[in-house]
Amino acid sequence: MTGTDPQRPAEPSRAPKASATAAEGTGWAARTMGALRWAEHLVLAQLLVVVGTLAGGVVLGLYPALDAAGRLLSRLPAGDASTSVWLDFWRAWRGGFRRANLLGAPVTAAGALLLVDGGVARAATGPVHAALTVGLVVVGLWIVLVLAYLAPVLRRYDDGFVRTWRFLLLVPAAAPAVSAALVVTLGVLAVLFWSVPVLGALGGVSLPLLVSGWMADLQLDRVDERVGARAPAV
Structure with a gap:
């Protein structure tokens, strides 16, 4: 895919990044402040996803x-945490609506x-039930993988609908190890949230x-490097 997304928030935050890093300093205090910043962003992003969903x-x-939440959270691993989470979220929400x-x-x-197919599968019996169940599980996992790549693809590329969706459908198969790791990781998180509702x-x-955004970004970086410039290789 070609092009860059004008709503990607990394560019306007270059200056705040330097000042925030300098203010936090180094050593134990810096690590503590960094952990608190990550926790704050995770909780705020969770709240904003709910509010943003209701707003639409x-x-x-x-x-x-x-x-919008994916754009904010993607800046954490890069050490470029937003200094205005609320404004950055709604700017991205409106711009990418x-x-x-x-x-x-x-x-x-x-x-x-x-x-709908799940209801049909429950009503079926014998080999038909087994075949439908296996098919539903496979398709369901594929949808999860596509959804995991959707937010990173939205913030990285600006191609048209057909080309973007062709890429989304094929990229999980192009990186089976990453896809397996995504499924396992998301499954572990689901069990964790089920066991500890407050974390959920x-x-x-x-x-x-x-x-999932971080893992997908790593794979998309490899795709971009392989083809030379922000373009699909699948």
Whole structure:
């Protein structure tokens, strides 16, 4: 894919990054402040995903909210944490509203179809039930992987619908080890949040978004390096 996203928040935060780093200093105090900054961003991103989803009437608010929160959280591993989380979130939410909903629509449609097929599978018996169940699990995992790549792809590339979705559908198969790691990691997080509901309330969306975004970004970096310049190689 070619091009860069004008809504990507990294550029306007170059100056605040330097001042924040200088203010935190080094050593134990810096590590403590860094951990607190990460925790603060995770909790705020979780809250903003909920508010942003509701602001778009749920259906039209979910993908812009995930996109905006993903942009904020992607800056943490780069050491470029936002100094104005609220403003940066809503700027990205508004700027990416149309494109996020356009690219997210097939995921919603696939999820709805999966629910319908799940009802059919439960009503079936014998080999038909087994075959439908296996198919639903495979398709469900593929949807999870596509969703994991969606936010990173939204903030990194600006290609059209068809080219972007061709890339989203194929990139999990192009990196099976990364895909397996994503599924296992998200599964572990799901079990953790189920076991400790308070953690789910504080970071049940933001932490998976941070971890899956970081893992997907590493793979997309390799894709970009392999093809030479921000373009798909699958």
